[in-house]
Amino acid sequence: MYAQLVKSSGKGVKSLEEMDPQERAFQQRIDAGDKIEPKDWMPDGYRKNLIRQIGQHAHSEIVGQLPEGNWITRAPTLERKAILLAKVQDEAGHGLYLYCAAETLGVTRDELFEMLNNGKMKYSSIFNYPTLTWADMGAVGWLVDGAAIMNQVPLQRTSYGPYARAMIRICKEESFHQRQGFDIMMKMANGSEAQKKMAQDALNRFWFPSLMMFGPSDKESVHSAQSMAWKIKMNTNDELRQKFVDQTAPQAEYLGLTVPDETLRWNEEKGGYDFAEPDWNEFFDVIKGNGPCNTDRLNARRKAWDEGAWVREAMLAHAEKKRAAKLAAE
Amino acid sequence: MSKEWPLWEVFIRGQHGLSHRHVGSLHAPDAEMAIKNARDVYTRRNEGVSIWVVEAERIAASSPGDKGPFYDPANSKVYRHPTFFDIPDEIGAM
Numbered sequence: 001m002y003a004q005l006v007k008s009s010g011k012g013v014k015s016l017e018e019m020d021p022q023e024r025a026f027q028q029r030i031d032a033g034d035k036i037e038p039k040d041w042m043p044d045g046y047r048k049n050l051i052r053q054i055g056q057h058a059h060s061e062i063v064g065q066l067p068e069g070n071w072i073t074r075a076p077t078l079e080r081k082a083i084l085l086a087k088v089q090d091e092a093g094h095g096l097y098l099y100c101a102a103e104t105l106g107v108t109r110d111e112l113f114e115m116l117n118n119g120k121m122k123y124s125s126i127f128n129y130p131t132l133t134w135a136d137m138g139a140v141g142w143l144v145d146g147a148a149i150m151n152q153v154p155l156q157r158t159s160y161g162p163y164a165r166a167m168i169r170i171c172k173e174e175s176f177h178q179r180q181g182f183d184i185m186m187k188m189a190n191g192s193e194a195q196k197k198m199a200q201d202a203l204n205r206f207w208f209p210s211l212m213m214f215g216p217s218d219k220e221s222v223h224s225a226q227s228m229a230w231k232i233k234m235n236t237n238d239e240l241r242q243k244f245v246d247q248t249a250p251q252a253e254y255l256g257l258t259v260p261d262e263t264l265r266w267n268e269e270k271g272g273y274d275f276a277e278p279d280w281n282e283f284f285d286v287i288k289g290n291g292p293c294n295t296d297r298l299n300a301r302r303k304a305w306d307e308g309a310w311v312r313e314a315m316l317a318h319a320e321k322k323r324a325a326k327l328a329a330e
Numbered sequence: 331m332s333k334e335w336p337l338w339e340v341f342i343r344g345q346h347g348l349s350h351r352h353v354g355s356l357h358a359p360d361a362e363m364a365i366k367n368a369r370d371v372y373t374r375r376n377e378g379v380s381i382w383v384v385e386a387e388r389i390a391a392s393s394p395g396d397k398g399p400f401y402d403p404a405n406s407k408v409y410r411h412p413t414f415f416d417i418p419d420e421i422g423a424m
Binding site: 086 | 333334354355356357359363370371374375391393394
């Protein structure tokens with residue numbers, strides 16, 4: 001989800017026999033459930049893939065602040081405003097945990113920001129959709145954070161120690177996000193006709209983009225197989241998407257809202273819902289940069305980075321001056 | 331002119347008289363800001379009563395390659411564990 005299309009340079013999964021002794025020992029550690037730590041030897045592909053995946057995940061947390069930040073000044077009550085502020089602050093924290101995890105692999109924070117700002121690294125396609133009404137704050141918490149949790153819970157067991165530890169912290173905090181979203185949806189769905197309509201409209205717009213968060217079907221992807229062998233991906237995209245629909249459809253029913261998919265129905269035989277695939281052309285188009293808000297999002301990030309430069313420099317200069325003064329006094 | 335703020339490792343003491351524990355890291359221009367940032371990043375939900383920060387590059391660490399020679403010698407010294415000694419039942423808890 002937060003890492004939807006992690007391109008890797010791998011050529012498919014090697015068997016243990018095909019690996020050189022160092023690689024084989026590494027794979028056997030992973031198979032045995034060992035955690036890999038920053039100073040351990042690791043194959044280049046593992047390192048590169050993880051930097052891409054954790055980086056994409058971190059960028060998603062940071063860019064993900066923008067659609068919700070949009071409503072902080074317009075929250076309907078002071079309490080809702082405080083809650084939304086706390087939630088957006090959490091997203092910043094999640095981004096920081098993840099950037100730190102990525103940095104242990106040898107990439108710097110500045111490099112990661114630059115790759116986000118110049119479009120070399122991606123963030124989740126979901127954040128390129130606009131948040132048009134207050135009900136969207138409900139839909140984002142309920143659906144977008146719900147999808148995020150679906151993906152992040154298994155990643156707590158991922159093979160790379162710093163990533164797994166960051167995921168544990170994030171998952172602890174994330175369920176507040178989903179619940180506050182569902183709480184907004186309940187209020188709206190049980191409110192006036194106009195509020196109910198707003199809630200339905202938010203669900204209509206966020207349903208398919210939320211399903212896209214899990215990435216395209218990965219049946220034929222060799223990259224996905226390698227990531228799973230390395231335990232940096234724990235489930236296939238399709239497994240997680242199914243799980244998400246199975247969890248969410250009854251919740252929509254509880255709210256008295258209609259999922260915008262006429263084909264959605266319970267399939268007794270498979271013990272899960274049948275549902276329509278999102279429009280993958282739209283997905284690839286949004287990833288490519290043509291979504292409704294791609295330009296706004298990147299411009300906001302670049303502006304923050306550029307306009308913050310003098311602050312970063314001034315604080316460092318101030319710290320150096322203080323250090324020098326302290327040394328002189330000793 | 332890109333100069334990054336140094337990286338700090340953050341250690342936090344939880345509520346219950348425990349020792350400080352490593353919780354993660356962050357960038358900050360100096361120790362004072364590192365502590366303030368650590369408060370915001372790592373204790374938003376009352377996770378601690380005390381924070382230590384130390385510049386990451388000041389930490390010396392054992393290398394993973396030394397694992398064998400470093401820790402194996404302890405394996406053969408089972409008598410360091412109380413369970414090595416059989417104490418008769420009639421003596422009771424010891």
